[in-house]
Amino acid sequence: MxxxxxxxxxxxxxxxxxxxxDNMKTHYLPLIKSLKIDNIEFFKTYEKYVDKASRGKMTAKQMISFMANDLKINKEKLLKNWIKFKKKSVKxxxxxxxxxxxxxxxxxxxxxxxxxxxxxxxxxxxxxxxxxxxxxxxxxxxxxxxxxxxxxxxxxxxxxxxxxxxxxxxxxxxxxxxxxxxxxxxxxxxxxxxxxxxxxxxxxx
Structure with a gap:
């Protein structure tokens, strides 16, 4: 053998x-709730850009800016809350x-x-x-x-x-x-x- x-x-x-x-429940759902936006729309927009961002084709800040534009929300607020809830969720x-x-x-x-x-x-x-x-x-x-x-x-x-x-x-x-x-x-x-x-x-x- x-x-x-x-x-x-x-x-x-x-x-x-x-x-x-650091998952959907601890990061993304509190983020969505804080911005008062629709879950489905958020994840649909997220999926649109995340593959490129994860492969370095764009920065995360560019991705967040594009997402904010698509979701018609303030990009500075999205970025600020994104970081806030990410930090809270990471253990x-x-x-x-x-x-x-x-x-x-x-x-x-x-x-x-x-x-x-x-x-x-x-x-x-x-x-x-x-x-x-x-x-x-x-x-x-x-x-x-x-x-x-x-x-x-x-x-x-x-x-x-x-x-x-x-x-x-x-x-x-x-x-x-x-x-x-x-x-x-x-x-x-x-x-x-x-x-x-x-x-x-x-x-x-």
Whole structure:
């Protein structure tokens, strides 16, 4: 029987993994309520621009300005409230940060996330990215998960075989391209489950 290759790098998603609480319920719905606008119209407009913004084709502030124009609301107010509720919703996963600190002793620890430039700045204020040896940001590289190119970029950066890499993400859609390239994957649900799954890969915690 062919022996499995040893994992040498652990790559983590950020939103929903290292950052908890930052979701529709805690960020976007309070934002919508504060502006007294229709939910459906807001998300329809958001979807119109977010793909380009997440891939660096426009800045988040440009996206928010276009959205304000489409929704016929004040762009300064939308930006101000956007930042206000985003900051409130971002909670660092401190328990996971401790786990990752231990992993750093034996593995290359990196992150790969779909993120807007504005959200990157807000996450940076909370030192979300500091624990990682390197970070791949969608808005900087021009690709976002689940684009296959961003996973290929990851492998190129690591200079490792896909079977020597473990990728952690809470979204199964973002795990599919990794699996296609033969990268090992774990779907994150909570810290307890992650520890259990890491042990299945003989990861030293």
């Amino acid at each position: 062919k022996q499995k290759k040893e994992i040498k790098a652990v790559i983590s998603d950020i939103g929903g993994v290292m950052v908890l609480g 660092k996963n401190y328990e996971l940060e401790k786990i990752y600190k231990n992993l750093k002793k034996n593995y290359v620890l990196g992150s790969m996330s779909g993120v807007l430039d504005l959200h990157y700045q807000l996450f940076n204020e909370k030192y979300i990215y500091n624990i990682f040896k390197f970070n791949i940001y969608s808005f900087k590289v021009g690709w976002n998960k689940p684009d296959l190119q961003i996973y290929k970029l990851l492998l190129k950066k690591l200079k490792l075989s896909p079977k020597e890499v473990l990728f952690i993400d809470d979204n199964p859609i973002c795990l599919t391209p990794a699996k296609k390239l033969k990268i090992n994957t774990i779907q994150f649900k909570n810290n307890k489950q992650l520890i259990k799954d890491l042990k299945k890969f003989n990861i030293k915690i």
